[in-house]
Amino acid sequence: MLIVQKYGGSSVANAERIRRVARRIVETSRQGNDVVVVVSAMGDTTDELINLVGEVTESPPEREMDMLLSTGEQISIALLAMAIKDLGVKVVSLTGAQTGILTDNVHTKAKILKVNTNRLQAELAEGKIIVVAGFQGVNATNDITTLGRGGSDTTAVALAAALQASVCEIYTDVDGVFTTDPRLVSEARKLDFITYDEMLELAHLGAVVLHPRSVELAKLYNLSIHVRSSFNFNPGTVIKEVGEVEKSLIVTGVAYDLNVAKIGLFDVPDQPGIAWRIFKTLADENINVDMIVQSFMRDARNDISFTVSKTDLKRSLAVIEHIKDKINIKDYSFDDEVAKVSIVGAGMMSNPGVAALMFEALAEENINIEMISTSEIKVSCVIKAKETEKAVKSLHKKFNLAVQQTGQVINA
Amino acid sequence: MLIVQKYGGSSVANAERIRRVARRIVETSRQGNDVVVVVSAMGDTTDELINLVGEVTESPPEREMDMLLSTGEQISIALLAMAIKDLGVKVVSLTGAQTGILTDNVHTKAKILKVNTNRLQAELAEGKIIVVAGFQGVNATNDITTLGRGGSDTTAVALAAALQASVCEIYTDVDGVFTTDPRLVSEARKLDFITYDEMLELAHLGAVVLHPRSVELAKLYNLSIHVRSSFNFNPGTVIKEVGEVEKSLIVTGVAYDLNVAKIGLFDVPDQPGIAWRIFKTLADENINVDMIVQSFMRDARNDISFTVSKTDLKRSLAVIEHIKDKINIKDYSFDDEVAKVSIVGAGMMSNPGVAALMFEALAEENINIEMISTSEIKVSCVIKAKETEKAVKSLHKKFNLAVQQTGQVINA
Numbered sequence: 001m002l003i004v005q006k007y008g009g010s011s012v013a014n015a016e017r018i019r020r021v022a023r024r025i026v027e028t029s030r031q032g033n034d035v036v037v038v039v040s041a042m043g044d045t046t047d048e049l050i051n052l053v054g055e056v057t058e059s060p061p062e063r064e065m066d067m068l069l070s071t072g073e074q075i076s077i078a079l080l081a082m083a084i085k086d087l088g089v090k091v092v093s094l095t096g097a098q099t100g101i102l103t104d105n106v107h108t109k110a111k112i113l114k115v116n117t118n119r120l121q122a123e124l125a126e127g128k129i130i131v132v133a134g135f136q137g138v139n140a141t142n143d144i145t146t147l148g149r150g151g152s153d154t155t156a157v158a159l160a161a162a163l164q165a166s167v168c169e170i171y172t173d174v175d176g177v178f179t180t181d182p183r184l185v186s187e188a189r190k191l192d193f194i195t196y197d198e199m200l201e202l203a204h205l206g207a208v209v210l211h212p213r214s215v216e217l218a219k220l221y222n223l224s225i226h227v228r229s230s231f232n233f234n235p236g237t238v239i240k241e242v243g244e245v246e247k248s249l250i251v252t253g254v255a256y257d258l259n260v261a262k263i264g265l266f267d268v269p270d271q272p273g274i275a276w277r278i279f280k281t282l283a284d285e286n287i288n289v290d291m292i293v294q295s296f297m298r299d300a301r302n303d304i305s306f307t308v309s310k311t312d313l314k315r316s317l318a319v320i321e322h323i324k325d326k327i328n329i330k331d332y333s334f335d336d337e338v339a340k341v342s343i344v345g346a347g348m349m350s351n352p353g354v355a356a357l358m359f360e361a362l363a364e365e366n367i368n369i370e371m372i373s374t375s376e377i378k379v380s381c382v383i384k385a386k387e388t389e390k391a392v393k394s395l396h397k398k399f400n401l402a403v404q405q406t407g408q409v410i411n412a
Numbered sequence: 413m414l415i416v417q418k419y420g421g422s423s424v425a426n427a428e429r430i431r432r433v434a435r436r437i438v439e440t441s442r443q444g445n446d447v448v449v450v451v452s453a454m455g456d457t458t459d460e461l462i463n464l465v466g467e468v469t470e471s472p473p474e475r476e477m478d479m480l481l482s483t484g485e486q487i488s489i490a491l492l493a494m495a496i497k498d499l500g501v502k503v504v505s506l507t508g509a510q511t512g513i514l515t516d517n518v519h520t521k522a523k524i525l526k527v528n529t530n531r532l533q534a535e536l537a538e539g540k541i542i543v544v545a546g547f548q549g550v551n552a553t554n555d556i557t558t559l560g561r562g563g564s565d566t567t568a569v570a571l572a573a574a575l576q577a578s579v580c581e582i583y584t585d586v587d588g589v590f591t592t593d594p595r596l597v598s599e600a601r602k603l604d605f606i607t608y609d610e611m612l613e614l615a616h617l618g619a620v621v622l623h624p625r626s627v628e629l630a631k632l633y634n635l636s637i638h639v640r641s642s643f644n645f646n647p648g649t650v651i652k653e654v655g656e657v658e659k660s661l662i663v664t665g666v667a668y669d670l671n672v673a674k675i676g677l678f679d680v681p682d683q684p685g686i687a688w689r690i691f692k693t694l695a696d697e698n699i700n701v702d703m704i705v706q707s708f709m710r711d712a713r714n715d716i717s718f719t720v721s722k723t724d725l726k727r728s729l730a731v732i733e734h735i736k737d738k739i740n741i742k743d744y745s746f747d748d749e750v751a752k753v754s755i756v757g758a759g760m761m762s763n764p765g766v767a768a769l770m771f772e773a774l775a776e777e778n779i780n781i782e783m784i785s786t787s788e789i790k791v792s793c794v795i796k797a798k799e800t801e802k803a804v805k806s807l808h809k810k811f812n813l814a815v816q817q818t819g820q821v822i823n824a
Contacts, residue, residue, distance in 0.1 A: 055427030
């Protein structure tokens, strides 16, 4: 059996953890499996490198950022390969380039175009464990690229797909994917299975266990991902497509996101193209707008509210200040003490009334809903940040998530 | 004019120094030169990585050491390229592999076999400054190799040779090559010129300004090396072949080496193959034996003395303890409080009596000579370490090195 395992930065944060991970990998190998391991940079390495950059320049070229940051994973793979060799097992470490991970040319957030598996196949044929540097690849001109946030997850899934691995195991510091954040709700329950789409919504909603791009890729190749803890041997959560016979849950989990800020624009002229100009300008600045709500027309003028990540708030306000007069916006406001709570579930599609149930749960707790947005498999509400815990707990309870669900039952 | 510049680890030890070096490079470029820069790892990076290895394993595979240590230079080139770009100049950083530095397969001390200059030529044609990671290359199977101690010097000379550069400038933290260590002898004088062979002897003798392998390579390609300070704009020392007309000095410099330990083997059987067995065993352990002195035969038994670097003493003694009984050595001793002082000069070849003058100088100071070894252009003596300074001063004076020499005059 060919197994791809991915270990994140916290799993290899120091020498002791590297040796522990090595033992786990060797154990998997000794059970008769071919093992390809993907590793991230050790703990804080990447942050330290970024600090160094700050001392050198304010505007680093992205190509050189990739040249720099890719060293973090290269350090990890060398040390992990040493630890594995120390256990008497054949092993080889490979950079992204050596692995044959070919990407496009978009430095700092490159996309994998192709995995040339020649070297991987050759090393596996020699009975070696392969330790691959996550997060990185090489473009057509042989320049090092990096895949952006969560890139190591994507590397692992891409390798698993290219090598037709039996499973892709993503090791992390939690036991798997939960019905909600266990730090907030003690009744939170680990899910045994979750669909790709549900996982995508949860990842996008701030319950970051796995990077969305890796889930998209796994969905594309119909590859199972097993998210589990590197600190124990418990089974984690398997992400896979729900089969025809399998009933999906109406609500699988409750997510929340505190990295949210709300911006309100008042008295925006009700003319075609105004919304486009606002959001195009924000997009040009690489600011990701999440929810957008436009109120009813009033004297041919609208109020428009939208959310951005809190980290983008300052830049967003600068953009608005810049275009305010040009597009005739009277005034604007912002609030960075808000949060987004969401319910996610593939079964929602065929179940009207789920959103209403969510609003009911929040109303019972006297929580005011400031914005609402829905998709086929999720409902999100913006509320005051200080009410997040109360909201998540009430939703977890309302949808009875502490108990293993088996069908379309809804406690309404 | 195409100039290759090499900056060592101390020249790029922190962000401020990186920015300073960047200004110097850009200045060279703005004077109308094509510039290829070779950089070492920042200050203590390599030591820090080696410490990390020590926490993971006692016996790291050499391939993985190269994978690990090569990240040090990769960090330097990225940061230096950022600093150069910040000054508004086109620049690209290249790893050893990207540069086209092809080496043999001897990990941790690989030799450069070939430099494929395609990419270098292409980047230069686009008007870019090129920043190359020193110390590293890639073997035929695309694995990263490193060139061992002083490898960045070798990279610089190899690139200068391959690109037929006008000059190879080696930047360091001293002003050039001196007649002896200026910290020991205040009259020490910076040499304007020195021959390859003299520089080789000086480098081997502990006056480490430049790595011997880089000097050998420069000699092979008859390439001038300019050793100079990165902290000022003074001309340094040019290493080149002495022309027919140029008279070489009898004695160019006085070197000393404190990293020396002496080992004495007593009553070694005078049988063929015994010396071979001793030194073969040491060589197998990668222990470099420097001077060897065998005393006259006495009852078919010899005393053999030799020197190793102080850092190899412990391992050397372990080897001897191990083979002692097998080859019937009665006893042995060691002394790690010794030093080697040497005089070097290409003119020595045609001047008998130089060695005698050296012994005279030492005798005048009442310094006992424990071992002697000579080559065509150098004489070395092992003395007590505590007499090093006195010995170097007396030799520097005896050969009148504080004064610019012009011919074959010798103050005997």
